Amino acid sequence: MTITLDLIGENKKIKVVSISGGWGIRQRLGCLGIHPGDIITVKRSAIMRGPILISIHGNQVALGRGVARKVVVEAE
């Protein structure tokens, strides 16, 4: 089952299925190593619908809630 990244709880490991945003967001996420098929760990979720912190290929990236909503994932 696929859901979007913003709904994933802390300390969960998931796999990226696709990125539903336009060209710009696809490219920018790609630059940080986030492509379909990659494994992401959600490390933290900020309060007040703030950003989420993920770990990808040994690196930490903060994604705003709106950005995370565009990343379609499935549980590992």
Next chain:
Amino acid sequence: MKIALMGQPNSGKSTLFNHVAGYKAVTSNFPGKTVEYTLTKFNLFGQAIELVDLPGTYSLTSFDLAELEARKYLLNGDVDVVINVIDASLLSRSLELTLQLLELKLPMVICLNMIDEAERKGIRINVEKLSEVFGVPVVPAVAIKGKGIKGLFSTAYRVGEKKKIGKTIKFSKDVENVITPLSIQIKKTQIDQKFNIPERFLALKYLENDSYFIENYKKKSNDLFKEIGYFQNILKEAHGRPSDVVISSERHHLSMNIYESVVSLTKPHISLIDYMDNILMHPFLGYISLGLIFYLFFNLIFGVGKMVEEPLLGYFYKLIPLLGESIDSGTLLFSIISGMIQGLAGGIAIVLPYLFPFLFGLAILEDLGYLPRIAFLLDAFLHKIGLHGKAIIPFILGYGCTVPAIMATRILESKRDRFIASVLATMIPCAARMTIIFALVAFYISPQAALVIYILNIIVIIISGKILSHLLPEITPGMILEIPAYHIPSIKVAFAKTWLRMKEFIFVAWPLLIVGSTILSLLQYYKTDMFINNLFSPLTSLLGLPLVVGTTLIFGVLRKELSMLMLIQAIGTSNIAAVMSTTQIMTFTIFVIFYVPCVATIAVLWREIGSKRTLFAVAFTFVLAFVLATITRFVY
């Protein structure tokens, strides 16, 4: 020979650059601090070398202004050698840029920076093998400690002399089957020569839908663009994804494969610093720590500043009566000399004591890597004023100086966000205004009152942000920000950075201050200051300020701290409390914080957001200053 440093953000290009140039480029532990390129010249083997530090860029498909700047420089410039600086602890991701750089067919060297950090993380890299894969030399280094830099530059020099170009790494067969015919088509139209870049690179950029290359040449060769659409479709149909995703996924897989073939993983060493985020980014403790850090920081500045200001000021003000004993106090000479002494005293005794601890503390926080954490914590709040978390970086830099803060808005993706952030950044009390808050309000009223000014200032910025984002309703693109690992700050680097930023005050503001003080003395001597003061009397009387404040406000546009120092001179005593009431001190400070940005800020605003918007910012801040100061007069 011209050597360019190119690499992903926060890979240590500026640190490397500073090792050669002396501390010229500001380094910090957050991605995207370099927004313009910096040049330096040095000698290597008797040859003059020109070294360029370019802004970091994740890929050669660029999004923000700083990245675009780097790419433009590389494509148009006459670069002889590219040093691709890589953060070795992030090797797999960094190789995606390396693959693109190879497509440019420029002589290249790879620098595996922070190799010690990679080993700490358990990543051991086979350097020879990596060099073999790409066909370019690979030099491991630790730029912050100066390790491997000599070897790097002598390698770069040799590569430049031989014009040695690396291998082009091929994609999978079906993708190559599209790239090759498209490259041939491009070569036919000779469009590659207009860009002066290899046709294969251009073919890839077109398949990736890079807007820069598409928009600039769409009109000139319509047929080619039909071809491009055709080839994009082949990829899309075969892979079930847009062609840009196909290319970037291909590159990603290539990088991963290369990474796996050259790296052997061992057990990582985890140190205490890795656990800091459990507190600093915690949903509750994170905010407590943030408040605490800034509260301590505030007290540190005030503590150090006050300790130094009092005795120094007393010492300088003993000099003037002494001068009166040897020169008649009614003469022109006396006016000039006492003006100069006051200018000198203002710089040493009033500004520097607060400026130094502030800049030093900021340098430590920056190098530690705390700024991106603040962006994470405050993203939700910044969305309320129509921006996103990354905007906090220009804002924090704004507490140092507004000019680099406005430059730093280049890290924001949308034009509207840059405009709002620039206008708001001008309202943040920079170090110059900070010295006014500390030396007037904290010194004569109380440190609590100064803290209140800072808090009120933030509230005003939030309200202004709400107004601006309401006027320009557009959804901010959302934050995508790398949170780098913490680095233990080097005291030496922090001092060098503090010095670099203080130089601006010492060599630009201070001479201006001495000249300004002397001019004011002359104005007073010839009684022309009263003319200016009368001109400003409608404003000053509305605000309930002494008449003499009028002249000082003009000086304040040159440099904000001038208005305070001139004020001390204009009222003729260093003990302001004897002449001005606390209400007047508050009103004056509030007005000076917000009214018209200084000349340097106006200049940089003009360049970054254009003339119309700059005039808007000037008018907006003036009206705001007037309203707030009037309120202060009657409320405080």
